[in-house]
Amino acid sequence: METTKRMMLFPFMAQGHLIPFLQLAQLIERRNGYSITLINTPSNIRNLRSYLPTSSSVHLSSLPFNPSDHGLPPGHESMDSLPFHLLFPLYKATESLRPAFTRFVSDALSLDPTSPLCIIADPYLGWTVDVAEELGVFHAFFVTGSERSTAIYHSLWTLWPLQWSHSDELALPNRPNVRLHRSQVTKLLLYGDDNNPIFVFFCRQIAHFCKSDGVIVNTAEEFERSGVEFLKEESGGMPVWAVGPLLRVPSTPSSDDTHIGWLAGHPPDSVLYVSFGSMNTISASQMVELAMGLEASGTAFMWVIRPPSGFDFKGGFREEWLPEGFEERMREQNRGVLIHGWAPQMEILSHGSTGAFLSHCGWNSVLESLCNGVPIIGWPIAGEQFYNSMMMVEEIGVCVEIARGNGNESVVCREDVERIVRSVMMGGEGEEMRRKAREVGEVLRAAVGEGGASVRAMDDFLRTALPTMAGKD
Ligand code: UDP
Numbered sequence: 316m317e318t319t320k321r322m323m324l325f326p327f328m329a330q331g332h333l334i335p336f337l338q339l340a341q342l343i344e345r346r347n348g349y350s351i352t353l354i355n356t357p358s359n360i361r362n363l364r365s366y367l368p369t370s371s372s373v374h375l376s377s378l379p380f381n382p383s384d385h386g387l388p389p390g391h392e393s394m395d396s397l398p399f400h401l402l403f404p405l406y407k408a409t410e411s412l413r414p415a416f417t418r419f420v421s422d423a424l425s426l427d428p429t430s431p432l433c434i435i436a437d438p439y440l441g442w443t444v445d446v447a448e449e450l451g452v453f454h455a456f457f458v459t460g461s462e463r464s465t466a467i468y469h470s471l472w473t474l475w476p477l478q479w480s481h482s483d484e485l486a487l488p489n490r491p492n493v494r495l496h497r498s499q500v501t502k503l504l505l506y507g508d509d510n511n512p513i514f515v516f517f518c519r520q521i522a523h524f525c526k527s528d529g530v531i532v533n534t535a536e537e538f539e540r541s542g543v544e545f546l547k548e549e550s551g552g553m554p555v556w557a558v559g560p561l562l563r564v565p566s567t568p569s570s571d572d573t574h575i576g577w578l579a580g581h582p583p584d585s586v587l588y589v590s591f592g593s594m595n596t597i598s599a600s601q602m603v604e605l606a607m608g609l610e611a612s613g614t615a616f617m618w619v620i621r622p623p624s625g626f627d628f629k630g631g632f633r634e635e636w637l638p639e640g641f642e643e644r645m646r647e648q649n650r651g652v653l654i655h656g657w658a659p660q661m662e663i664l665s666h667g668s669t670g671a672f673l674s675h676c677g678w679n680s681v682l683e684s685l686c687n688g689v690p691i692i693g694w695p696i697a698g699e700q701f702y703n704s705m706m707m708v709e710e711i712g713v714c715v716e717i718a719r720g721n722g723n724e725s726v727v728c729r730e731d732v733e734r735i736v737r738s739v740m741m742g743g744e745g746e747e748m749r750r751k752a753r754e755v756g757e758v759l760r761a762a763v764g765e766g767g768a769s770v771r772a773m774d775d776f777l778r779t780a781l782p783t784m785a786g787k788d
Contacts, residue, residue: 319348319349320348321423321430321432323433323434324457325355325435325437328392329593333355339531340353351373356380358392360376363375376419380392384411385405387405395593399624403512403516417450421450431781433453433454434447434453435454435456438458438520440520441520442523444526445523453779455530455776455780457531458530460703462539462543462546463541463706464542464703464706465532465542469546469550471500472518474488479497483498484496490545498721499695499701499705525553528554528780529779532557533682534557535763535767535769536762539557543555559762560762574617574652574654574658575666578663579668580649584667584670587614587617588669589609589617590658590672590673591675591694592680596623597694601725602620607729609732609733610644610645611729612736614740616650616651617654618652620653620655670689671745671749672689672690672692676695676704685759692736693714693715711751711755712747
């Protein structure tokens with residue numbers, strides 16, 4: 316008789332992690348014989364439920380978690396719902412989930428000792444490696460970023476402290492061909508400090524990375540050839556399975572979807588979509604320059620806008636954060652739409668009127684853009700976003716970088732915004748980038764199509780993680 320194989324998936328509490336983990340759960344679900352449980356805190360589980368079709372067999376289970384025990388407002392259990400100063404308390408609070416998670420997995424093992432079980436966890440939940448070891452089950456990390464960027468980021472942590480004294484540029488000692496500018500290194504690492512609890516927390520998580528049994532990555536091998544080997548090396552020779560891109564299927568727009576309706580009123584490839592992801596934002600002065608540059612460029616745009624850094628939504632969006640009369644003027648001219656809140660990103664990117672994406676280069680956004688053949692104007696802000704942008708510019712040729720955030724200090728001027736937006740939306744440079752983005756989109760889609768390399772990698776991962784038990788199947 317066939318034994319049910321159990322997968323326990325545990326994402327970090329941020330949209331850029333929860334969404335791909337749910338995709339991964341659904342991908343495994345399509346193969347028969349797996350019982351899949353996605354674990355998280357109560358409010359994230361409630362939200363995930365709304366994304367999952369009622370017919371799905373994926374179990375959603377919550378671990379007890381009280382935000383106020385960690386200084387967080389009630390119901391705020393995900394990075395995107397918190398202001399910057401409360402991000403670290405949430406990172407830290409994830410460590411408190413360890414006893415409940417251990418109990419959850421150990422109860423599952425006692426209930427059915429014959430069905431094999433595997434944990435797939437987020438690298439930000441590094442301690443799950445220890446739980447797996449304690450309980451004797453297979454453990455894999457699921458990296459929701461790119462192979463190459465994750466490897467660079469990991470190198471920077473393990474090589475810390477690096478000497479920047481002679482120049483603003485530095486080659487990674489273990490990869491001399493990777494040259495970084497100090498504006499591409501997160502402040503936490505540049506000014507790393509053993510007495511800073513945030514720094515120490517990240518060091519702890521990174522140290523767990525190499526102790527897992529393997530790494531699954533949301534990318535395709537053909538797309539990131541240089542990344543596979545680099546990540547393998549970084550992870551101490553662990554197996555690496557590139558199983559992506561894991562993408563949501565855009566929903567069919569309904570007639571009352573105003574954003575999609577607005578896009579439909581514009582010619583093909585004529586609208587610039589602007590978004591800094593689910594939690595990042597830019598400074599108030601950058602926001603004004605971006606608005607002025609967009610207005611001067613003459614391009615139609617759709618901008619997912621959040622309060623600038625240092626502010627939150629309390630009291631609503633303030634007009635003073637934008638040039639006087641900007642929103643009204645853009646609306647009257649049918650030139651631009653500001654989305655205050657959550658945008659249907661996949662539906663926007665897959666719409667024929669969207670011609671480019673001004674993005675913070677979060678990995679999900681990069682993949683969603685390229686799978687839809689949409690080139691990128693990069694404005695990375697934190698973490699590995701700098702290396703995603705760099706790879707898209709230097710290796711893939713589908714991106715031009717407009718600014719870097721890094722503590723929101725980058726000076727951005729409206730003239731540069733106007734010039735770059737015009738060249739991508741109206742010039743030959745944009746046409747060439749769009750052609751390449753479409754080519755890359757085909758490579759990515761082929762990887763997850765029938766017989767594609769990512770499908771084969773998934774087969775191999777499943778065989779390795781939960782081998783058929785001799786005599787049982
Ligand atoms: N997203 C969305 N609407 C928004 C903002 C974000 O649907 O208004 C989704 C986006 O499609 C992507 C994820 O949230 O799947 C963000 O992940 P990414 O890696 O791009 O950036 P992060 O938010 O993790 O920085």
